[in-house]
Amino acid sequence: MWAKGYKAVAGVDEAGRGPLAGPVVAAAAVLPADIQLAGLNDSKQMSEGAREELYEQLTSHPDVAWAVAVVDRETIDEVNILQAAMLAMTRAVQGLARAPDAVLVDGNRRPAGLEHLPMQALVKGDASSTCIAAASVIAKVTRDRLMLELDAQYPQYGFAQHKGYGVPAHKAAIQRHGPCPEHRRSFEPVKSMTGWAGYGQAAKAAAAAAAAAAAEQQVAAGVAAAEAEVVSVAAEEQQPLQEAAADAGDAAAAAAQDQGQAKEQKGSRKGRTQQQRKRRSSAGEAEAAAAAAAGGAGRRRRRA
Template structure:
């Protein structure tokens, strides 16, 4: 079963996320059944994987300051990441650049979201998905929640886990592929990043199906810096 939640215009997003959606969904579930929140990081960059996270929060241990990752500074995200991973159920899945180029970014993101949900230690009874789509293959019913990271604490927690995980991966890729500045822009299409692609050619971690990568490099250009294994 897949459904879309009410329009976010009906809610005061300035108040921040809470557990109201989780409670509403939970009323239709068996007592004690868990609800997970799911979000992604990295749909827009020109390089690197898209990372998804699924989180089941313990309502009795909600970390102070938990909010949409986009509203938090790096230090706060890192602190909350550690608290979420230490005290709650968390699973992460990545879709590689190869999968993104093969399926398109939407298809790769939905695939990775389903993988994250199915990887939780305890199978959830329901999944709340940030955005417009409920991925196929979740293994449980789900609901798409528009602006979910600003409305649901479970989705907000997933947004933090996905963001911090991806940022750390991009720092690792910067060490493997020097010159592109992945640790600075995290793969987004900044002017410095585009200049590096023009100067060095695409690395194995660039999404060749994405514009402007397709237009910035010659079709025959090969990967720079040798062959570096991609993240799965």
């Protein structure tokens, strides 16, 4: 990949596909071109002490970018170990602080979810690629440390010695004590002892529950749509009544206005009649006063 011009090339490898217990772990590592790591090789070909020493060098180097991903026992039994390992590899690459320019994967499969990156699968890549070898060391040491923690919880199985692999002593302990929560139900002899039915039981149950929930949502949406349609039809049926009521209200208002105007006109006519009567009365009174005055003047002239 470096020869093709890619600078940040992530090597990816996993640890823990074969054990009867515990998680599967994957690591991604991006190394600088000039790094010197004496003794770096396929982690399975190295002693535990050599792996620990190289792990410390790799994870403390300022120019080495690395990330790990752990997929637990429950997921392994749900999706099967191959898919769980692929999932761990994808998550390890996604966990890098910066996206790599390209990816080299140990094995003959390419993990899903990384199709946007140039990627190449290398069979026995941990023995031929420095960055894959570095990833294999980080993944192996990380998983071994997790198995030591499980050994402290379940000391009767000897996880510290065999890291969960199916050695005779481990199988004998399972027969003697039964499986613990970290034993893979999809692996024999645990499968026969627990009556485990097959891959994907939890996933199938989750898918069925999701399908049921989706169906309920569709039914609820249909009911809501039907109710909305009923409300719409009712509104349409009410509209003529509302319009008739509005028309009646307008007619009543017009009638009231006409009555008011008629009263105003009647009052105005009545006022004018009263004024005319007053004026006629005043005129009569004036005429009477004038006649009286004229009569008085005539009497005075006759006396004179």
